[in-house]
Amino acid sequence: MSIQIPRGTQDILPGTVELWQHVEEKARAICKAYNYKEIRTPIFEHTELFLRGVGDTTDIVQKEMYTFNDRGERNLTLRPEGTASIVRSYVENKMFGNPNQPTKLYYIGPMFRYERPQAGRYRQFVQFGVEALGSNDPAIDAEVIALAMGMYQSLGLQKLKLVINSLGDNESRKAHRDALMDHFAPRIGEFCSDCQSRLEKNPLRILDCKKDRNHELMATAPSIVEYLNEESKVYYEKVQSYLTSMGIPFECDANLVRGLDYYNHTVFEIMSDAEGFGAITTLSGGGRYNGLVQEVGGPETPGIGFAMSIERLLLALQAEKVELPVEQSIDCFVVTLGEKAKDYSAKLLHDVRKVGLSAEKDYQDRKAKAQFKAADRYSAKFVAVLGDDELERGSINMKNMTTGEQEEISIDSFVSYLQERV
Structure with a gap:
């Protein structure tokens, strides 16, 4: 019997791997320009990190993690995303004590999620991401977004759409949470079991549900923008003004919530408008997570970051017919x-x-x-x-x-x- 590659994984062969190397070199070059330093964390971590860091109401934690007990009966998980590991390392290695702040880091490496494989989506996939920890300045939000956009543009992509939103501070989120619970509670029985469990834990996640996206209550759900307090509004407006001054076009979408529990204030996604790219247009996304460092045992520290799939980036290049200048010859x-x-x-x-x-x-x-x-x-x-x-x-x-x-x-x-x- 021949042994074949596991479902949802891929061999990246000579002739193709050079494209990956070119993309990775671009990522490192743009991070150098923005003064982000590379960090490498373990491929597996204690499961508790992702339960606390990613959120136990997320699809990632509930359905997609590769979790196992090792021979010492320790419960471990192959990392499904990069941010929680970076924050754990930031706390464990006391990077908050470094004189140069904010701490600006980037990573490139494999992640693992048990998802239904499809074009550009694998069970083992590679992410490039950045994290900036230690600043509440909205300018750093704009910087992170500019870095992500710059990465795509440096490779020749043009048909891009940047969408942003604000989830507000804790006060704004609580007011919005209460409004969402009042909105969905009377008819929550019409929603899927996941949404029913999310009502009490994190009703914002209901808005991100794939099964019930067409339910009539989704269209009339209270918008977070209506519940932003003055401080959150000012913060959001400053992020927009920075992006405008940088010449980065964007759209505001009050329904953008992202799929992770730790976000607050700025969230964003970058999408491909290329013809034939596919139904799932999102290339990357990220946002601010001001409570995450405390959640994993560190001091009160603001943070913001994003992650992009290298597989989806290569698909977008293919859709726009961009040929990378990859050297295939020998001397x-x-x-x-x-x-x-x-x-x-x-x-x-x-x-x-x-x-x-x-x-x-x-x-x-x-x-x-x-x-x-x-x-x-x-x-x-x-x-x-x-x-x-x-x-x-x-x-x-x-x-x-x-x-x-x-x-x-x-x-x-x-x-x-x-x-x-x-």
Whole structure:
């Protein structure tokens, strides 16, 4: 019986992995420009972290986590998202004591959720995300949104839509929560079992329900905007003014709530308007989480962040027919004619690779014609031809595959010749 890849996962093969590497390099470059530092956390954490950090009323916690007991009977979970782990590390490593604040971090890595696989959505997927911890300034909200938009735009995406909303502070959220409970309670029996359990725990999550999205009470539900107190309104208006000053277009959507319990104040999503992208248009999302650090045992610390799926980003690039400038060629392919030349070519390749150039040769004892075909398949910039006779003379033939020019050079100058011309 052949063993196949688990459902909802994928092999990223040579030829495709270079696209991923290019995207990751862009992510690191833009984070450097914004002064965000990379952090790497464990792939699994204690389950309690996600129960407290993500929220026990979320679909992630209720339905999608990969949870197991290890041999020590510790209850562990493969991380379903990045923020809770970052906040745990922030608290555990006392980053709040660093002199440079806010603490600005980014991560790139695999996450795990038991979801129904579909285009751009896997059970193991890769997220790039940033977190800024330690500032209540609305300017940092705008900065985080600008970074996310800048990431997509740097890769060539144009058909983007930014949607923002405010969930307000604790006072505003409590007033909105009470209004939602009064609105839904009389007819909550008409909703799914998930929504019925959410009514008492977090009625805001009802607005995010996929099953009951078309129920008539959804359209008439109280809007959070109606319950924002003056402080929350001012904060939201400042975020909008910063985005406007940056020239970043956006839409306000009072129904945007996001799928995690820890959000307050600013929330946002970036969507693709590309034709043929699919029914699920969201590329990334994030928001402010001012109570999360306390929830996992740290001091009162504001925070904001976002996460984007690399898989969905690549789908959006495909939908907009954006071709990434990925280097697929090698610098030099060495064709050998004769046993002595073949043996000597191993040293030649080693010398080229030591100076950081890429080189390849034949390892299957193929004839010269087949070796030249291999050089074409590798898109070699130069082809070096070394025969036993040339080796005896201390020379090697070089062909520039771009210009077609050929010349014979000394073997001793082989590496410097390539260095000057590649």
